[in-house]
Amino acid sequence: MTANKTLLMLPGDGIGPEVSRQVRRIIDWMAKRRQVTFEVNEGLVGGAAYDAHGTPLTDETMADAMGADAVLFGAVGGPKWDDLPFAVKPERGLLRLRKDMQLFANLRPALVFEALAEASSLKPELVRGLDILIVRELTGGVYFGEPRGIETLPNGERRGFNTQSYTTSEIVRVAAVAFDLAKKRSNKVHSVEKANVMESGVLWREEVQKLHDAKYAEVELQHMYADNCAMQLVRTPKQFDVIVTDNLFGDILSDCAAMLTGSLGMLPSASLGAPDASGRRKALYEPVHGSAPDIAGRDLANPLAMILSFAMMLRYSFDMDEDADLVEKAVKNVLAGGIRTSDIMSAGAAKVSTTTMGDAIIRELDK
Ligand code: ATP
Ligand code: MG
Numbered sequence: 001m002t003a004n005k006t007l008l009m010l011p012g013d014g015i016g017p018e019v020s021r022q023v024r025r026i027i028d029w030m031a032k033r034r035q036v037t038f039e040v041n042e043g044l045v046g047g048a049a050y051d052a053h054g055t056p057l058t059d060e061t062m063a064d065a066m067g068a069d070a071v072l073f074g075a076v077g078g079p080k081w082d083d084l085p086f087a088v089k090p091e092r093g094l095l096r097l098r099k100d101m102q103l104f105a106n107l108r109p110a111l112v113f114e115a116l117a118e119a120s121s122l123k124p125e126l127v128r129g130l131d132i133l134i135v136r137e138l139t140g141g142v143y144f145g146e147p148r149g150i151e152t153l154p155n156g157e158r159r160g161f162n163t164q165s166y167t168t169s170e171i172v173r174v175a176a177v178a179f180d181l182a183k184k185r186s187n188k189v190h191s192v193e194k195a196n197v198m199e200s201g202v203l204w205r206e207e208v209q210k211l212h213d214a215k216y217a218e219v220e221l222q223h224m225y226a227d228n229c230a231m232q233l234v235r236t237p238k239q240f241d242v243i244v245t246d247n248l249f250g251d252i253l254s255d256c257a258a259m260l261t262g263s264l265g266m267l268p269s270a271s272l273g274a275p276d277a278s279g280r281r282k283a284l285y286e287p288v289h290g291s292a293p294d295i296a297g298r299d300l301a302n303p304l305a306m307i308l309s310f311a312m313m314l315r316y317s318f319d320m321d322e323d324a325d326l327v328e329k330a331v332k333n334v335l336a337g338g339i340r341t342s343d344i345m346s347a348g349a350a351k352v353s354t355t356t357m358g359d360a361i362i363r364e365l366d367k
Helices: 016-033 047-053 059-067 090-100 114-119 168-184 199-215 226-235 247-261 304-316 321-336 354-366
Strands: 002-012 036-042 070-075 105-111 131-137 149-152 158-161 188-193 220-225 242-245 268-275 281-287
Touching: 002 016, 002 047, 002 059, 002 090, 016 036, 016 070, 016 304, 016 354, 047 090, 059 090, 070 090, 070 304, 105 168, 105 247, 105 304, 114 321, 131 168, 131 247, 168 188, 168 199, 168 242, 188 199, 188 226, 188 247, 199 220, 220 226, 226 242, 226 247, 242 247, 268 304, 281 304, 304 321, 321 354
Parallel strands: 002 036, 002 070, 070 281, 131 242, 188 220, 188 242
Antiparallel strands: 105 131, 105 268, 149 158, 268 281
């Protein structure tokens, strides 16, 4: 057995712990059947950490996250903590992790499972087999650019303003992530900006092209304006493989792509930082959905987004593509067998609990 990979689990609040439990079962299965073990540590984050320690993320847990090979994050927040002051809100736990780990590349796959093609907001034939990966820049752009503010002008009018700003290094590091990922996939990248109206877009386009020509000439690169990309995503989404874009456009386009897949309970994500001297990137994996307080503690939540986040971890942090394939195939086969949690119910399917969905995945892995 090899136990050289450390994994920090931060289940958090609401349905976080329930869906994390199903990943634990897969980890146990891997130890038993694949002779792979991880050193798994577990910590508190969000409301759970606030209740225990008065802060949504302790320094010890932050240090554990910095030392781990990867972090698997559940979800944070809920009505119990809604009235807390800003500084200790559950969400601040996640924001600190992102900031201190410098996770600048947010990966959001939009994958349509054959069995769920009917759940898409588009015609099934447009999305059947869809497999897109959006790489969103996460720590720069107009959400953070300075100056920003609201001011009163001499004429008495008020003005709200933000600054869209990208430096060469910010563009190049996220573009490199996209090109590296494309090499593992269909070798195709769409770089998306608004170079027709924005200076930051002009620089973005130039730098991505330069990086491509210097280091990734074998990857097919196309530049596309963000408005066109939005239109193409809902018209002929299968033309895309990897899309790389800035913080604001990525925010919008990834939600748009998410709707092509049908369900919030199915979507994983990853956030990656810069590689260290040994080439290892800091990484945090989490489902796209939140803590879903309305169904928490009732064994109703769909654990598949969390399970697919774990599969991404196997693929991107641990280079365990074969194991990632096994997990993803198990998800696909379980869905094909008509097993559904309530959020993805369709006619003729069997409605099951979180635990029963976990059972079905393990049974499928055992085959
Ligand atoms: P947050 O602010 O944390 O993102 P939110 O209220 O915006 O929270 P979610 O917590 O993701 O969003 O929940 C939105 C809706 O989707 C809720 O009704 C919830 O029950 C449902 N939902 C979210 N995740 C799942 C899941 N894994 N399985 C089943 N239903 C889910
Ligand atoms: Mg939300």
